[in-house]
Amino acid sequence: MRLRDEKLLPIWEKVQGGERLTLEDGLALYRTPDIIGLGKMAHHVQKVRSGDAVYFVLNQKIEHTNVCVLSCKFCDFAAKKGSARAYEMTTQEILERLTPDIKEVHITGGMPADWPWERYLDIVESIHRHLPDADVKAFTAVEIDFFHKKFKMSIEEVLRQLKAAGVRTMPGGGAEVFSERVRKLLFNQKIGAKGWLEVHKTAHRLGIPTNSTMLYGHVETLEERLVHMIKLREVQDETGGFLTFIPLAFQPGETGIKPSHRYTSAIDDLKTIAISRLMLDNFPHIKAYWVMLTEEVASIALNFGADDMDGTVGGEKIAHDAGALSPMALKKDQIIRIIRDAGKIPVERDVYYNPLRLHADHVIGKIPYLNSIAYHAHLHAPHHKILPVIPRRMGLLSEQGMIDGGLFSVMSFVQQSDQLESLGYGLASRDQVRSVMLFSKEGWRDLEGKRIGIIDDTATSVRLLRILLEKRYNVTAHFERLHSGVNDLSGLDAVLLIGDEALHHQKTGLPGFDLVYDLASEWYEWQKLPFVFAVWAVKKNLSEEMKDELRKALVDSLQKSSEDYWSIASAHARRLKLTKPETVDYLEGFTYCLGEREREAISRFAEMVEELEKAQ
Template sequence: MSRGLHFRDKSLPPIWEKVQRGDRLSLEDGVALFRTSDVISLGKMAHHVQRQKSGDAVYFVLNQKIEPTNICVLACKFCDFATKPGRPDAYEMTIQNILAKLTPEIHEVHLTGGLHPDWEWDYYLEMLRQIKKNFPNVDIKAFTAVEIDFFHKKFKLSIEEVLRQLKEAGLRTMPGGGSEVFSERVRRRLFSSKIGAKTWFEVHRTAHKLGIPTNSTILYGHIETIEERVDHLLRLRGAQDETGGFLTFIPLAFQPGDTGIKPSNRFTSAIDDLKMIAVSRLMLDNFQHIKAYWVMLTEEVASVALNFGANDMDGTVGGEKIAHDAGALSPDRLAKDQIIKIIRDAGKIPVERDVYYNPLSVHTSNVIGKIPYLNSVPFYYHLERRQFRILPISPRRMGVLSKEGQIEAGLFSLADYIDQRGTL
């Protein structure tokens, strides 16, 4: 069953057999994967699973990250971003300041920030309303579970009511931050005043119930153990079984900064980063997307991660502050052309997407559209041997992109075939 792979670590073949059979990996399997020194085989296993899920596609979004304030009522040990009112580095953005950072070309605005002690509830609602009014084609991804819980307590609204009002104001999806790692031991030591796993899951389950898809994260590379990492993944897998509401999983490499948790120059290694990506891909069998967040990984490691199980690069970002205040070595933004080059250099298809992972543009040639739920192995096998690349896509989007000349072939619907019969 281990065809095509030559394992140096004898603990890996039984795990690989489970992967190929579609059996779920256990806590013990995850620990073994993290501890292996056979990193190449680990990457090949994860890449195999990733290609089954998303073919050659790697997604990115034209987005803008905005942190409206760094003033925060919390004082988490690992955070170099937050500050207190009156300090020289404290800042507060008006709604006009936020709008000035947006352009019609972007597809997503990502809003997170400090828990401001004085802002009123209507400020947050009006922020979203004005973004939608002035930029109707920009989708809003905003507010971590920590922020939602803060709103719930400060404004005496239920979590469901907070989310319902935000959705009415324009919220489309939520980021996954605030979970850090689902370990009570770590929470007590590093962020004891912050929400724990129970509240984080309550917020995300409530969002899913209201039709708000969310993302999920892990902050790794500080004081957590390997077992705590794997337990984190298993809890997310269980929640996804329950709701199906998570869009993607984003491993976030800890940036030591001046926190005192680690020396400021002790970043996670590239090997640790790639292992985190690969193990996530293998453990989270019910997640469609694993993100290589270049802001924390660096461009170079993110590029390699695209062959270690990741199929998303995030986006142009533009002005990210939280990781960079903690000493992140990456630039604070990437141009669209640079992201496309990174993805192409990894041998993948750059697919520009919206916030829901609907393909908007395909930035390469020789692309074949594949409907994920149809079994057409012989058709695609022969095309792959002729150097075509495979893009899993819905029938409707396949027709749209074919009409724009971005897809060479595929199993088109009858309606699209009739509409394009002169060109197909």
């Protein structure tokens, strides 16, 4: 890294060490003339978090009406009822807009005075019935607040009913800029920071992950932008429910905002993307929303911290009514081309950011947990791109032939043994592991007939849990898959977590679930064998040359990482709420090179799974 602005040096130190940036750091970043240095710092964080993945979704925007009781100065979309521009769509008209390939339906619109509550529920339910494969992302916090007031229900009740009707996630619109000064100037009829954040926190508590936005480039100051980011970061610390952050460049159009009647500059757009990636250290994704940023800036932003291109966005109107310069919809192949040219993997995703299809060859899967870091911290695989993906999803992608290699969950490895070949390495633990944990309200033997929530990530641990329950404790429980991101755990009797979430909660506790069991310890006490969670495997049909290259790269990375655990720990301990010694201890607890005992453990486990599955 060759930073031209020396003010960036201390910030770069912090970024590398996983330290959190302050408002002053953010200002220094906004003021730097070295946008390439800034971009490289953000790209570094992007790569650590997202590898080479850039996500997009086949989505359709539904703006059910433009009739709105509010009149915000920056909006050219809203119309008064009865005016020539006003429209209201029936549920049938909405369904006619949807094509079968759609994976996400994004619903947001005006707020008419005379629609009954049932009409909204009907839209969501009907879409759900009409397109069972698609997920509904619906209603901004502003609309939720409107429903709460108009239909005299608590925000929680509004959200519960929407969730029951089929809403999966919520869009992040209506946040504007969290500043009372700006709110009074531009949108005094909207809910403001406190109301917006309250709606999102409630959604997160109910297991509805949400997006977040910031509308910039009008009358706000740089400080106000950074305060906005910091407020989001604080809520994310509390709930973990935000999926992505979307900076929205203000579109001047014919909106009533005069003092800065200009489009934002490309440089401001890129800086804002990069700075949000650096400031929002706890956000999984940063979105370059091409509708607002233009296709040009969104393309380039993929090297400045953004790992999310939104999607095809059929049917968008609000931004275009305000003069957005982008085309009305992007074709899928155009999005794929843009992402590939940026040197990234085009990843078609679902509403929770689970990868459905990869549009690239030569992909290595990376388990996005601390436990696999020794394989990745120093991995140099010049012919491959890296996709962070949870174990169960990696197995699914591999079944479709989309993964060349990676640390496979042992279950996927066993199931796909005709296509996969072990490189002799993996992740095993003797006795406790601390990152495959059952958090329970009941002891093992009292779990009979109880409901256990299973984190979406797991392919192996879920079977280990069933073996322990049924074979060791003679207990049968009901398993319920949780979805990625935040979940509503009320009503469950136990929860199986793996990876960093498990590691974090075994330290801090999971409220309401007082008994904590380490599944590796349970296995060890019972079988007197280590437990192998994952095997580093490659496609059998990969060339020998490539297999050698990868094997060498693995050994190299393991070697360098083992000399470097302390600095790895420094970069991750804060995020996981562990101390550095605890983090080092955790990393040193794994067996990486699989020996005789580990191979025996894999066979034993595979046999037990087979018996169990036969019995069912």
